[in-house]
Amino acid sequence: GAGVSQTPSNKVTEKGKYVELRCDPISGHTALYWYRQSLGQGPEFLIYFQGTGAADDSGLPNDRFFAVRPEGSVSTLKIQRTERGDSAVYLCASSLGLANTGELFFGEGSRLTVL
Amino acid sequence: SQQGEEDPQALSIQEGENATMNCSYKTSINNLQWYRQNSGRGLVHLILIRSNEREKHSGRLRVTLDTSKKSSSLLITASRAADTASYFCATDSQAGTALIFGKGTTLSVSS
Numbered sequence: 001g002a003g004v005s006q007t008p009s010n011k012v013t014e015k016g017k018y019v020e021l022r023c024d025p026i027s028g029h030t031a032l033y034w035y036r037q038s039l040g041q042g043p044e045f046l047i048y049f050q051g052t053g054a055a056d057d058s059g060l061p062n063d064r065f066f067a068v069r070p071e072g073s074v075s076t077l078k079i080q081r082t083e084r085g086d087s088a089v090y091l092c093a094s095s096l097g098l099a100n101t102g103e104l105f106f107g108e109g110s111r112l113t114v115l
Numbered sequence: 116s117q118q119g120e121e122d123p124q125a126l127s128i129q130e131g132e133n134a135t136m137n138c139s140y141k142t143s144i145n146n147l148q149w150y151r152q153n154s155g156r157g158l159v160h161l162i163l164i165r166s167n168e169r170e171k172h173s174g175r176l177r178v179t180l181d182t183s184k185k186s187s188s189l190l191i192t193a194s195r196a197a198d199t200a201s202y203f204c205a206t207d208s209q210a211g212t213a214l215i216f217g218k219g220t221t222l223s224v225s226s
Contacts, residue, residue: 004157033213042203042216043158056212091157098212103148103160 002026004107006092012113013082021077021110025094032075033104034067035091043091049075082114119147119204119217127223134191136220138204139184145207147180147187148214152201161189161202196226 005024013019025032030051035043045059049069057067064082069075079086089111093104119140128134138147146165150158164171164180164187171178177190191198201221205214 035216040218042218045208045213045215048213050212056208059213093158101146103163104150104158104214106157106159108157 004092004094004105006090006107006110008110009108010111010113012115014115015082015084017082017114019079019082019112021079021090021112023075023077023092023094023107025073025075025092026105027073029094029096029105030072031095031097032069033093033095034075034077035093037089037091037109046077046090079112082112084114087112087114119206119215121202121204121217121220123220124218125221125223127225128194130194130196130224130226132194132224134194134198134222134224136189136202136222138187138189138217140187140204140206140217141185144182147178148205149176149178149187149189150203150205150216152203152219154200158203191222194222194224196224198222199224 007022032049034046036046037043047067048056052069052072064080066078089109091106091109093106095104119138122137146163148163149161151161152158162173162178164178175192180187201219203216203219205216208215
């Protein structure tokens with residue numbers, strides 16, 4: 001596609017439920033990143049994929065968070081047993097290579113609200 | 116954890132004025148990038164400056180980097196109402212695989 005696509009754009013769920021957020025990166029971009037952004041804050045790094053593998057998952061806050069990228073393109077961020085503190089905008093970005101060598105292209109984000 | 120910290124947190128100016136935002140970071144970097152975010156939207160890359168560069172220009176943007184002080188500044192000249200947005204600096208992580216963003220500067224340009 002022309003840009004990074006994220007779905008859903010908005011998700012409202014109840015505490016304790018399971019949520020999946022999808023990211024479709026720019027075609028040909030091997031690197032994919034997930035960030036989380038709370039109101040008034042900068043994006044917080046969660047996980048980085050190079051191809052199909054998670055090259056760095058040091059930002060995942062706990063084991064309720066998991067992400068996959070099985071074919072090296074689309075990625076899904078999975079959150080189990082959601083908590084109110086998980087409410088945030090989840091941003092996906094892709095790039096041709098490592099983030100520190102070039103720009104990241106961001107999607108519009110998925111806004112998650114946990115009631 | 117956040118590597119970069121922007122200053123000021125908020126900035127309000129009139130159209131035509133210049134806007135300067137500063138970023139300080141803690142550890143050695145390879146590159147520093149600046150991004151812009153309009154309210155409710157994703158981030159857009161503005162400019163990348165490498166650690167061996169001191170200044171870079173792109174249109175009305177001017178970025179400086181002082182590695183000895185671990186700081187960078189973003190100057191927007193002749194600002195427009197459309198420049199109203201949040202601006203973030205980002206540096207590579209210690210692992211070198213992901214960008215770490217600061218909390219940002221919210222710029223408001225009134226006409």
